[in-house]
Amino acid sequence: MSPAMVDLRGIHKSFGTLEVLKGVTLKVESGEVVVVLGPSGSGKSTLLRTINHLEKVDQGYVSIDGDLLGYRRVGDRLHELKEREILKQRTHIGFVFQNFNLFPHLTALENVAEAPLSAQRRSRKEVHADAVRLLARVGLSDKENAYPRQLSGGQQQRVAIARALALDPKLLLFDEPTSALDPELVGEVLDVIKDLARTGTTMIVVTHEIGFAREVADRVVFMDGGVVVEQGTPAEVLDRPHHPRTQAFLSKVL
Amino acid sequence: MSVSARPLPVTHTDDETDLASLKVVPSRHPWRWVGVAVVLVLLAQFLHGLATNPGWDWPVFSQYFTADSILRAVGVTIQLTFHGTVLGFALGVVLALMRLSKSPFLQVVSWTYVWAFRSIPLIVQLLFWFNIAYLYQRFDFGVPFGPSFFSFDTKDLIGPMSAAVLGLALHQAAYAAEIVRSGIISVDHGQLEAAAALGIPRLRQFRRIVLPQAMRSILPNAANEVISLFKGTSVVSVMAIGELFYQAQVIYGRNARVVALLMVATVWYIAMTTLLSLVQYYLERHYAKGALRNLPPTPLQRVRAQVAVLRAKAGANR
Secondary structure, X not given: OOOOOEEEEEEEEEEOOEEEEEEEEEEEOOOOEEEEXXXXXXXXXXXXXXXXXXXXXXXXXXEEOOEEOOEEEEOOEXXXXXXXXXXXXXXXEEEEOOOOOOOOOOOHHHHHHHHHHHHOOOOHHHHHHHHHHHHHHOOOXXXXXOOHHHOOHHHHHHHHHHHHHOOOOOEEEEEOOOOOOOHHHHHHHHHHHHHHXXXXXXXXXXXXXXXXXXXXXXXXXXXXXXXXXXXXXXXHHHHOOOOHHHHHHHHHHO | OOOOOOOOOOOOXXXXXXXXXXXXXXXXXXXXXXXXXXXXXXXHHHHHHHHHOHHHOHHHHHHHHOOXXXXXXXXXXXXXXXXXXXXXXXXXXXXXXXXXXXXXXXXXXXXXXHHHHHHOOHHHHHHHHHOHHHHOOEEEEEOOOOOEEEEEEHHHHOOHHHHHHHHHHHHHHHHHHHHXXXXXXXXXXXXXXXXXXXXXXXXXXXXXXXXXXXXXXXXXXXXXXXXXXXXXXXXXXXXXXXOHXXXXXXXXXXXXXXXXXXXXXXXXXXXHHHHXXXXXXXXXXXXXXXXXXXXXXXXXXXXXXXXXXXHHHHHHHO
16 A cells, blocks of 8 residues: 555644643545545644644654655754755645635735745746636636635635635645535535536535535544544445434534 | 514604604714814814914015025935935835744844844934044944955045935845834735745745735834834934025024024925825835725815715705
């Protein structure tokens, strides 16, 4: 078996005295779409944030394509990386936030172009052409020069997805991408994510959309109380859950 | 045609007039007009006093308003303000970033600086710098407590003008640091997370993401500081530097026309402050980009639009 693309081992994370993650181990293969479900406070967002080192883990490690995140291994010691190096590692990981977090003073196009321009690998012209293409891909060709506040929630989240794609990441992380949206806007965002899933992008999606999980996920992971309770194909986890906590959760949301 | 489930309270009448065809009467504000009248009368009285009271000494005022010595003094005042602002805010930004950095060392240094320079009255500090040559005759560059490689006479290094700029800038930096810091912490934390998640380098995060958004709350306070520094340069008159207020004092010391010369200084201060306020307005507008859905028109644009409307009306009546 090929080594997993994302390898989380024994992740522990506490905020003060509250232990949010109590030893999570999870592997994601290249091209796989993993949907993480679970009740509020089960630690699923925190888990996602540890993957790109927005949260530092207390114990355990995260590696992506064999690269340890946030540390460099020298012999039998782990050296903490400088912030500059961590920032560089993050350029391989796209992150989509629940609250979009678009830069309000930049237009949609500038939002998408910002990260590639700061990486300074290509000319401004190429980057802009790419940004135009990405906005077209999420169905926002006519909104290039709009500021985020002039867009609907669904449009803003689609810009945020285009922005996360701009660095051509190996891995995309979605933190409840539709939770801040009005019900009628959820569909347009999920459609974009489904499209990405079909093109073979590796992604981990934290969501409450069971229907989306059923349709798109290669694997569903159910978390509760800071641990992975159960995982498997959507049919296994959603239709024939083994664990009583999974059954209780699904009976509430379905 | 009836769609409404419950009848409208006021307009439920038996005749079936279409409400859209009725004339709309805008609400009236009679007290506004009363207020305008009162203020106009008071203003007229004040202007009448200015024109008729010989105490204001207008001939002397106009004699000195554009006199060479006064113009030169205005130049010095502008120079002091400019250097004080630029150096003060440059240092202020650095201090603010130090205070917000993760390094406890930088935090303490920044905090101590702000504490020290906010504690010392500006005038006291200026006098210290002015007399620095008395405290330290020479500046030596070399090994601490050891031999020196080259040295300067303090008198040559820090003249009265640089002492003044130094004092103003160092004082300003302490206040600028707090203003910039308040602006930076007012930016939503999600913005930093998004920038960090995109791997944007720290300096660029600050320059492209944080600062433009912080500017919205920095600008009004910063403009206050610049304007107060501009007038605060008059404190420098204690160092016998020929800025506007000092020059006015020198002249009325000679000719005893105190009111006229104070008015010369006042009108210059007002004129320059007006200019700064205009700059502030357009800068704030620039940084409001994206913060408002649509920018409201500027007063100038509003006047132009009004004129256009009146013209159109006049054209239609003809």
